[in-house]
Amino acid sequence: MLFRDGPDNCFPDVEDEQATNRLLADNFFTSNANHLTSGKKAFVNFPHNSLVQRIPLMFSKQSFVIEILESCKPDDELLEAVIELHQKGYTLALDDFVPHTAWNRFLPYIHIIKFDIRATPIAKASFFIRHQKTKYSKMQFLAEKVENHEEFIAAREAGFDLFQGFFFSRPEMIQNKALTPSALTTLRLFQEISQEDVNFKQVESIIATDVSLSYKLLRHVNNMTSSRSKPITSFKQALVYLGEERLRRFITFIATSHAMEKKPAALYSLSLQRAHLCERLGKLVTPRIAGNQAFLTGLFSLLDSILDKPIEELIEQLPLSEEIKLALVNQEGTLGQILRLMEAYDAAEWDKVSQFCQELVINESNVADLYLESVKWATLFEKQQQQSY
Template identity: 65%
Template sequence: MTNSYLARQPILNRRKETIGYELLFRDGPDNAFPAIEDEQATHRLLTDNFLGANAADISAGKKAFVNFPYSSLVKRTPLMFAKESFIIEILETCEPDDALLEAVIELHNHGYTLALDDFMPAPPWQRFLPYIHIIKFDIRAIPISRAGFFIRHHREKGSKLRFLAEKVESHAEFLAARDAGFDLFQGYFFSRPEILRQKTLSPSVITTLRLYQAVSQPEIDLGLIEQLIINDVTLSYKLLRHVNTMTASRAKPISSFKQALAFLGDARLRRFVTFVATSQATEDKPLSLYLLSLQRARFCEYLSQHITPKVNPNQAFLTGLFSLLDSMLDQPIATLINQLSLNKAIRHALIAQHGELGLLLQLAMAYDNADWPRIKQLSQILQVKESVVAERYLESLKWAAHHEQQHNTE
């Protein structure tokens, strides 16, 4: 059985809601940055994730953005799949000739959604625009101001094109791109702290930190957690609602906090605290941030027993789980971690990315960014096969997507 080396990057709208994911593919355990052709990479991705498998496993039912090279487009490869399956990204390496235009018109007429990837404005592409739905600008290659001029020009002409800003890496860039007229945004700007300054923590944030401290212990004290939750009316309501959603088939709903906590168990209780308590403390943060922390936690936990030397799975889970605390609470990571009674290995991993746990966290972050050379390097340092890393990452994506779907139905 071959392994699919797949990473994904979230795409958000102006309200910081995740509307889809770009799927990024690389091939082979001995070739993390492959010499294979673009067409082969695309076909492997489609075969592994859209034939005989549910793409919702990795995209949580949201739109999947898939790169298509020239050869796949002129062969009409997308017609093999339902038009709802994905958004077709026309690679920037495509030659805008007559054959490509004919393919684009046919795909458009069949109802497919088409995007121009890493678009560079040029006269040969002008005749394609009536059949395109989304234009992606790499703001590292095209300044936001120049892209904004292009957007305004087309909006003034009544164009219904949507514009996506790629490689948005800070909140300031997100705001600038939004003000320039972009509709969609790709990059990890949402996982960077917006303000790193000392400030008074609100009561809800203090409660969240105390809950974090409670669930980070090897043995969880349910009595302490019950006291923390019972003193917060909103949290109490969310806990009972969350548990009763999970136990809808029970004849009698759960009504006591102690019963609810016992039902959840340690692992789901940690997830509840991260997902619900933190979202209450920071309501302006995007859902993607919490999902990324959950996915990192699961990835680190999955991989903890495969690396050399092995590390405690619970410590690995907590390292991934707390790796985005600075972004969630807009405080320096060291300030927050020092308020939690975590062991030395987790503290060093989170603050300085040191030790085996720190390397594991670096590997999770490299996969988030589809940094294939760095993935290869870290896999060698941790003495774990890249095929195993790829499998565990894909499993963690599916696990996080399942939780996203659960959240969307609640």
């Protein structure tokens, strides 16, 4: 099962990670993959980061064969992920395999090895197959790009167990209309899950307003609980079943694969950074600003750039206080001054930084320290989110 972002049957100009996330989200969250594959396991490509982040663990081990891309680096991180996935019952395959000693320690945990017979001659693959079958009797070998009867016979006699190529079937294009979660809803959820204690009731109310997220959440949880006698039919049941960490992983995964599509990753990072910096600066002014209000102001300060819509139109769709709305739309009030200060600092307009610091009665050196702290916080937050899934 390969990702194509259109009917031209060519790989789109996207990163491997995004392609894998989109394929999984569109086919294993929102549509019946069993129907597409006639109840059999699909082979799905997984690049290095997706494996290290344990993305396959979000899905049932019956869903697919984990195909480790040839571009993966055979390092310790990858080995740890492979061992864990193997122990938990997932089927693992090495794609476009080229024998190398660096992969030897991975072989005890691999179920299928795929050879591209255009890149590795059948005779060369045969020598490797005979040697490995004496060590790993249950390991299977798959010949890719088998294009005629002669190649099929030669591959079978060489010891291959499985076969793939135009000789058997041409690729079939399956078109699905992706249910893309509202980026606005996703950002509201990010605000909720970034709290120390997740407010499940609030998360439930947000998810209930987005048909795409609602559908994906219920499908995802019921796929995970297929052995239960009764399906999970309410958001509350689903959220309680997932728990805080898996809920964070689910929302972060969906957001990564859809909400920031075609936008630079730095835009998302800057939103997080501004949220934290605004919250910290809000504690220095008099009177102090509630942390949640300041956090939201910073988080949504780039909403118009992210969603390509006027900020006035977007703000009306969020249940925000008048102080936040005035800050975001007109840069008025104390929150508005803090936003102007952050923008001036981003642009290295030091005269304006001094001016705004005087107006807010904030020490400039404190702003410098908090700015660096916010950059570190945003980086750590993203890393923790990645590690959680």
